[in-house]
Amino acid sequence: MATSSRKRVNGQTRVSDKNQVTLAVQALRDAGIAPGDELRVEASGPGTIVLTRVPSEAELDLAVVEATAGALDGVYAPGYLDELRRNDRGPDW
Known part of the structure; x- marks a missing residue:
């Protein structure tokens, strides 16, 4: 050898x-x-x-969330989404 x-x-x-x-x-x-x-x-x-x-699937998913998070800031008046939820779920929400 x-x-x-x-x-x-x-x-x-x-x-x-x-x-x-x-x-x-x-x-x-x-x-x-x-x-x-x-x-x-x-x-x-x-x-x-x-x-x-x-990148893993989870890393790709997180990248999409990070890239789009906050993209709709200012589209709705403050409290508007909470009001919609209360109307949908009831006053105890």
């Missing part, structure tokens, strides 16, 4: 016979990528591959 005398360099990896690579844990942590995250893989030029974390 031959052993490689080539020293491993921190932050480098090798493509396996199955075209797989192992990514450095610190690089994953620095990028905010965790086990189970989905990644988009794109070639951005010769010798360069870019991995981008794909």
